Amino acid sequence: MRFEIDVKKFTYAKNDIKILALLIMLGAIGFAVNTIDSGLDALFIAFFLGIVLGHFMGNEERHCVNRILKIMLPIAIALYGFNIYTPTLSINPEKILITIAISLTIFLSVYISSLKLGNTRDLSILLSCGSGICGLSAIAIISSIMKPKKYEFSSAIIAITVVGLICTVFYPVIAKLLFPEKLYLLAGSTLPQTGLVKISSSVFGNEEVEKALSIKSIRIAMIAVVAFLISFIYSEKRFYVPWFIVAFLTTAFLGSYFGTAEFLRIFSATLFASTLAGIGMTVDLKEIYRVGLKPLIAVSIGAITSFTIFILLWLGGVV
Amino acid sequence: MISRIAPILVATSSISILLTYVILSNNLPLSFLIYVIIITFGIGFFAFGSTFKHYFEIKEFLESRNLLISSKNELKAIEISVKNLIEELDKTKNSFKSILSAISELDVWIFEVEGDKIVKSMFSENILGIKDSETVGKKIEDIFVKFNPNGESEVKGKVKIVELKSSGNIFIARNIERRKNLERELALLKTVFEHSIDAIVLLDLDSKIVSWNKGAELMFGYKAEEVIGKPFTIIVPQEFHETCRKNFKKAILEGYAKDIESIRIAKNGEKIIVDQTLTSIYNEGELIGFVSIMRDITKRKEMEMKLLETCDELERKTNDLISLQRELEYLARIVETSNDAIYSVDAEGKIKSWNRTAEKLLGWKREEIIGKDSSILLPEEIKNETAVIMQRIRDGQRELRFETRRLTKGGEIISVDVTVSPLDNSGFSVILRPIADSLEKRMFRFNVERGRTYFTKDIYQAIEVLKDLKSFGYNAVIVSRRFPEEFKIDARFYWLSDQSMDFEGIYDFIATLEGWRNAVLIDLDYMLIKGKFNEAFTLIQKLRDIYYILNKGIIIVHSAVISKEGEALLRAECLEIKAKASAIPPEAFEILKLVYTKARFGEKLSIKDIMNELGVTRNTIKKRLSYLTEKGLIRVVKEGREKVIEITDEGKAIVIDAI
Numbered sequence: 007m008r009f010e011i012d013v014k015k016f017t018y019a020k021n022d023i024k025i026l027a028l029l030i031m032l033g034a035i036g037f038a039v040n041t042i043d044s045g046l047d048a049l050f051i052a053f054f055l056g057i058v059l060g061h062f063m064g065n066e067e068r069h070c071v072n073r074i075l076k077i078m079l080p081i082a083i084a085l086y087g088f089n090i091y092t093p094t095l096s097i098n099p100e101k102i103l104i105t106i107a108i109s110l111t112i113f114l115s116v117y118i119s120s121l122k123l124g125n126t127r128d129l130s131i132l133l134s135c136g137s138g139i140c141g142l143s144a145i146a147i148i149s150s151i152m153k154p155k156k157y158e159f160s161s162a163i164i165a166i167t168v169v170g171l172i173c174t175v176f177y178p179v180i181a182k183l184l185f186p187e188k189l190y191l192l193a194g195s196t197l198p199q200t201g202l203v204k205i206s207s208s209v210f211g212n213e214e215v216e217k218a219l220s221i222k223s224i225r226i227a228m229i230a231v232v233a234f235l236i237s238f239i240y241s242e243k244r245f246y247v248p249w250f251i252v253a254f255l256t257t258a259f260l261g262s263y264f265g266t267a268e269f270l271r272i273f274s275a276t277l278f279a280s281t282l283a284g285i286g287m288t289v290d291l292k293e294i295y296r297v298g299l300k301p302l303i304a305v306s307i308g309a310i311t312s313f314t315i316f317i318l319l320w321l322g323g324v325v
Numbered sequence: 326m327i328s329r330i331a332p333i334l335v336a337t338s339s340i341s342i343l344l345t346y347v348i349l350s351n352n353l354p355l356s357f358l359i360y361v362i363i364i365t366f367g368i369g370f371f372a373f374g375s376t377f378k379h380y381f382e383i384k385e386f387l388e389s390r391n392l393l394i395s396s397k398n399e400l401k402a403i404e405i406s407v408k409n410l411i412e413e414l415d416k417t418k419n420s421f422k423s424i425l426s427a428i429s430e431l432d433v434w435i436f437e438v439e440g441d442k443i444v445k446s447m448f449s450e451n452i453l454g455i456k457d458s459e460t461v462g463k464k465i466e467d468i469f470v471k472f473n474p475n476g477e478s479e480v481k482g483k484v485k486i487v488e489l490k491s492s493g494n495i496f497i498a499r500n501i502e503r504r505k506n507l508e509r510e511l512a513l514l515k516t517v518f519e520h521s522i523d524a525i526v527l528l529d530l531d532s533k534i535v536s537w538n539k540g541a542e543l544m545f546g547y548k549a550e551e552v553i554g555k556p557f558t559i560i561v562p563q564e565f566h567e568t569c570r571k572n573f574k575k576a577i578l579e580g581y582a583k584d585i586e587s588i589r590i591a592k593n594g595e596k597i598i599v600d601q602t603l604t605s606i607y608n609e610g611e612l613i614g615f616v617s618i619m620r621d622i623t624k625r626k627e628m629e630m631k632l633l634e635t636c637d638e639l640e641r642k643t644n645d646l647i648s649l650q651r652e653l654e655y656l657a658r659i660v661e662t663s664n665d666a667i668y669s670v671d672a673e674g675k676i677k678s679w680n681r682t683a684e685k686l687l688g689w690k691r692e693e694i695i696g697k698d699s700s701i702l703l704p705e706e707i708k709n710e711t712a713v714i715m716q717r718i719r720d721g722q723r724e725l726r727f728e729t730r731r732l733t734k735g736g737e738i739i740s741v742d743v744t745v746s747p748l749d750n751s752g753f754s755v756i757l758r759p760i761a762d763s764l765e766k767r768m769f770r771f772n773v774e775r776g777r778t779y780f781t782k783d784i785y786q787a788i789e790v791l792k793d794l795k796s797f798g799y800n801a802v803i804v805s806r807r808f809p810e811e812f813k814i815d816a817r818f819y820w821l822s823d824q825s826m827d828f829e830g831i832y833d834f835i836a837t838l839e840g841w842r843n844a845v846l847i848d849l850d851y852m853l854i855k856g857k858f859n860e861a862f863t864l865i866q867k868l869r870d871i872y873y874i875l876n877k878g879i880i881i882v883h884s885a886v887i888s889k890e891g892e893a894l895l896r897a898e899c900l901e902i903k904a905k906a907s908a909i910p911p912e913a914f915e916i917l918k919l920v921y922t923k924a925r926f927g928e929k930l931s932i933k934d935i936m937n938e939l940g941v942t943r944n945t946i947k948k949r950l951s952y953l954t955e956k957g958l959i960r961v962v963k964e965g966r967e968k969v970i971e972i973t974d975e976g977k978a979i980v981i982d983a984i
Contacts, residue, residue, distance in 0.1 A: 046360075090658070129984055164370065167367065168368060171364050171367075172344070176359060209353065295370050298371060300375075302368065302371045
């Protein structure tokens with residue numbers, strides 16, 4: 007038997023390890039930033055850093071990233087379930103319904119306005135899911151099923167992050183003027199990312215944060231339904247749910263009802279952020295900004311619509 | 326560029342200031358300012374992309390077409406690239422103009438259609454014969470009879486048929502009339518080629534068959550697939566190969582070669598005679614093959630042979646006809662100069678021809694008699710003769726010969742021997758030969774004459790006269806009470822008895838005897854015994870008159886018991902029979918006459934010549950010659966080794982006297 011070493015393969019493996027290490031580092035940075043300021047989403051930070059570094063990378067490194075992502079993305083999605091909070095049973099059913107109604111309103115308004123503005127169907131679904139459910143994590147999970155174009159994925163992440171941050175700045179100010187005690191409901195039912203809900207509602211104390219997160223958990227839980235629906239819509243021949251979605255739902259269920267070890271939560275969040283960093287590295291910046299203001303406008307319309315609905319509900323005394 | 330970037334900067338700056346103000350005025354955490362940075366970055370990012378979208382699209386377009394030049398300054402690179410592109414476009418435009426200029430020379434018309442109207446037109450004069458400016462604005466239906474956007478269309482213009490090609494709403498109409506005409510001609514030629522009864526064979530430069538039409542199949546029996554690729558010599562006999570090679574050489578040098586009446590071989594081995602024309606085929610001046618056109622003339626040749634045979638036959642028959650015509654002319658001359666009177670009568674009894682002898686004999690000139698009824702020539706008592714002749718001809722009788730009489734222009738009745746022959750036109754010809762009664766009379770042994778009635782008291786003399794006349798062809802008739810055996814002569818017999826002694830009946834019997842040469846012996850003894858002299862005398866008188874008028878024959882009245890008064894009366898009515906002293910038998914006189922006739926032309930006949938002339942045996946001739954020699958009428962002399970007959974002066978005198 008002859009023992010040969012495939013130098014090329016070995017080289018690639020060496021590069022893969024470097025890239026993987028880089029990705030995990032970026033994920034860790036994102037997580038660390040998020041830990042410092044929960045408003046700065048770990049996924050966004052990692053994705054942003056990925057885009058910046060990716061700009062300086064060659065094609066060979068990008069190929070490495072793509073190879074790594076093929077393995078890393080499903081695992082990260084599966085493990086990200088540990089970061090999902092299931093709705094607290096003590097929440098008022100009326101609030102659950104209001105939250106679901108607002109989420110659906112956001113979903114539909116973003117989806118319709120996005121299509122009207124000329125965005126593609128995939129981008130419209132990504133924008134509407136990101137806005138209506140749970141921001142970047144929803145986009146990442148649904149993207150794994152839909153397989154959208156990378157610029158669509160990236161522009162959706164940036165647009166949702168930008169609009170979410172604008173809302174995060176304005177909501178405490180508006181709430182302080184009009185309904186200080188309803189900020190948790192406004193943040194929880196309309197803001198896309200959990201971190202933004204946390205930072206926005208934290209203006210009125212930790213109690214409001216908890217309440218806002220419990221509202222947010224209703225929307226997070228919707229990811230399971232949406233993942234199923236998207237799987238159903240995008241299955242080519244017969245109903246098929248990818249294994250990592252099933253695993254994601256399983257880990258989410260296990261984490262919610264049996265508790266999740268802190269390290270596992272940190273690891274899964276870091277791994278997911280690393281994956282987003284990898285996606286950021288493979289994205290071409292030109293393709294993203296060429297999409298223009300249309301995703302941003304669509305998401306803004308969703309945010310304005312949801313806010314208007316909330317105001318109307320408040321005025322009507324429903325909330 | 327600045328005008329585009331400035332609004333972005335203003336907008337993003339405004340948003341940043343507004344957000345910063347909100348954060349600071351509401352005592353929000355300072356970490357929110359980081360959000361402002363991210364928000365500003367995000368909005369600016371998308372706004373930049375939206376604003377410069379077209380710029381990037383142009384750049385990418387240039388890159389994708391490899392038109393973007395490499396330069397550190399992207400904008401400068403785009404500018405130069407676009408300029409280069411415009412220059413290229415100008416060049417293309419010029420090229421396009423050149424192409425259009427070239428196209429204008431062709432029979433095409435380019436037009437653009439919007440809806441059903443023509444909005445642009447180029448070179449419409451080529452097809453429609455009107456200017457482009459007149460064409461624009463017209464509807465498709467105003468110009469096209471049949472509009473097929475991608476195919477053959479019919480136009481109301483100087484060109485009738487065009488082929489349309491469309492690219493979007495731009496159409497190119499191409500004149501295809503010439504092509505269509507060529508296609509029609511080609512189709513016609515193909516039809517001619519396929520259906521020609523002549524064999525048309527296309528050959529390549531190696532004289533191998535490349536095309537073989539139906540005519541060739543029918544002529545030679547080979548199917549096309551059997552001979553395609555095979556040498557032409559497959560249908561040429563070995564002995565004609567050299568001629569064939571020469572023909573090909575001639576066709577190359579002179580363009581064509583004719584091979585008249587050449588032989589070819591069919592599939593079944595049958596030889597066919599053909600007229601062949603071998604022609605060279607050229608394409609753009611280069612010899613590419615040959616075409617052999619062969620016409621089967623085998624049948625024509627056979628017909629020619631038959632025609633030649635027919636011509637020979639015709640020539641032979643023509644010669645026969647010429648001979649016949651000469652013969653006819655000769656015969657006509659003979660007829661005209663004949664010693665016999667000849668005339669012809671048509672189906673209506675009118676005289677159609679009349680010869681000179683007839684003029685002399687009957688006194689009528691040709692111009693007088695032609696067209697007159699032939700009955701004008703008949704005496705009153707035989708006026709129905711013509712009808713009788715025609716009836717006999719209709720009954721199928723081919724020739725009639727009889728003796729009769731004819732009435733001359735001067736009213737004289739003459740005895741003639743008549744030969745009647747039917748003619749094709751249902752008429753008949755008549756040959757009249759005057760009967761020489763005087764000759765006949767002179768040849769009788771007794772001095773009797775036709776038309777006359779004689780009396781004798783000697784029954785034996787009467788019987789001798791009767792025998793003599795019968796020997797000259799007379800019909801012997803006896804009216805007597807005596808038995809026929811007593812007369813020892815073959816004759817018709819009217820036996821008298823009380824019952825049969827009807828004078829009217831006897832008159833009718835004798836008067837209506839057929840023919841004109843009747844020898845009637847009337848034995849009056851029984852009548853006289855019965856005391857019927859007056860009736861008998863009256864009978865004799867009537868018979869004498871009718872026989873005289875009609876010249877029907879000779880009546881011999883005999884009675885041995887007649888009274889003197891009665892004899893005297895009868896002798897007054899009748900002539901006396903006298904025997905001739907030097908009577909020569911007619912058969913001997915015939916020889917004498919022949920010898921005399923020949924002697925007039927200086928000819929001397931031998932016995933053999935007389936035999937041939939008269940058709941009588943040598944012994945008979947010798948007997949008659951010895952009789953004539955004894956009488957001193959001829960003498961036999963030797964002339965060389967042959968005996969010839971000479972007539973004596975005495976013989977000459979008898980013949981002259983007789984004629």
